[in-house]
Amino acid sequence: MQDQPKAIAYRENKFYKDGTGSRPLVEGTVPRGYLREDRELYLGKKLTATSSQTGPLMTQPAGGQSTAPQTQLPTSPVNQASANPYPDDVDTFPFAITKDDMKRGEERYNIYCSVCHGMTGYGDGMIARRGFNKPAPANYHQDRLRQAPVGHFFDVMTNGWGAMPSYASQVSVEDRWRIAAYIRALQVSQMKPGSSPTVTEGSNTQAGKTK
Numbered sequence: 001m002q003d004q005p006k007a008i009a010y011r012e013n014k015f016y017k018d019g020t021g022s023r024p025l026v027e028g029t030v031p032r033g034y035l036r037e038d039r040e041l042y043l044g045k046k047l048t049a050t051s052s053q054t055g056p057l058m059t060q061p062a063g064g065q066s067t068a069p070q071t072q073l074p075t076s077p078v079n080q081a082s083a084n085p086y087p088d089d090v091d092t093f094p095f096a097i098t099k100d101d102m103k104r105g106e107e108r109y110n111i112y113c114s115v116c117h118g119m120t121g122y123g124d125g126m127i128a129r130r131g132f133n134k135p136a137p138a139n140y141h142q143d144r145l146r147q148a149p150v151g152h153f154f155d156v157m158t159n160g161w162g163a164m165p166s167y168a169s170q171v172s173v174e175d176r177w178r179i180a181a182y183i184r185a186l187q188v189s190q191m192k193p194g195s196s197p198t199v200t201e202g203s204n205t206q207a208g209k210t211k
Contacts, residue, residue: 041094042173044154085144089151095174097181105178105185112167113179121186135163140183141190153180 007013013021036042110119116132118124121140128137138145138161145152157176160166171179 038094040090040151041177044090044151044158045088046090046151084149086149086152089149089155091149091151093150093177093181095177097178101178102181102185104175105180105182108171108175109179109182112171113183116164120190121183122190137164140187146187150177150180150184153183 005015007015007021007023009022011021012019016023039045039047114125115127116123116125116137117140118128118137123137123139125137140146154176155161156164157167157171157179159168167176
């Protein structure tokens with residue numbers, strides 16, 4: 001039996017045209033436990049694409065997930081009167097954000113994000129101060145990101161953006177949403193007294209939603 005013909009994983013096998021005993025998976029195969037049916041939860045995208053921008057398309061940089069969509073860049077400065085530059089990103093969290101979620105989001109933010117974006121989100125983290133600042137890490141308190149839907153932050157953590165790589169392998173799906181919630185809290189904490197949060201038309205600032 002030891003010498004009978006058989007296929008051994010990762011070994012050469014002349015029976016197959018490609019010469020290897022390990023057979024490729026059937027196209028479309030999904031590992032058990034990795035079915036991503038919930039588009040809003042796993043991609044941060046709305047169920048139906050609504051992009052109507054006319055700016056150039058940008059494909060996310062290498063390192064992002066294979067599901068990373070092309071991003072339509074805005075053609076004009078973002079303001080309340082302009083169209084939403086991220087029309088396909090969800091503007092509500094896919095699950096209710098609790099106090100424990102916020103604490104977890106703060107912890108994960110301090111570990112993975114603060115080194116570049118700073119403890120308060122101004123883009124002045126230690127790495128930026130030590131020279132990694134061309135381009136500078138994003139300042140969460142600029143109008144563009146104060147108005148951005150929460151799905152945009154999830155998408156950036158999942159697929160990367162500009163000089164920032166994907167963090168999908170380091171941060172779980174749920175923790176990416178918790179970090180996004182903490183970023184929202186940072187934005188509110190740095191607003192001037194008496195001012196109200198600036199969001200895009202039609203966005204929802206509630207911490208969670210009921211399905």
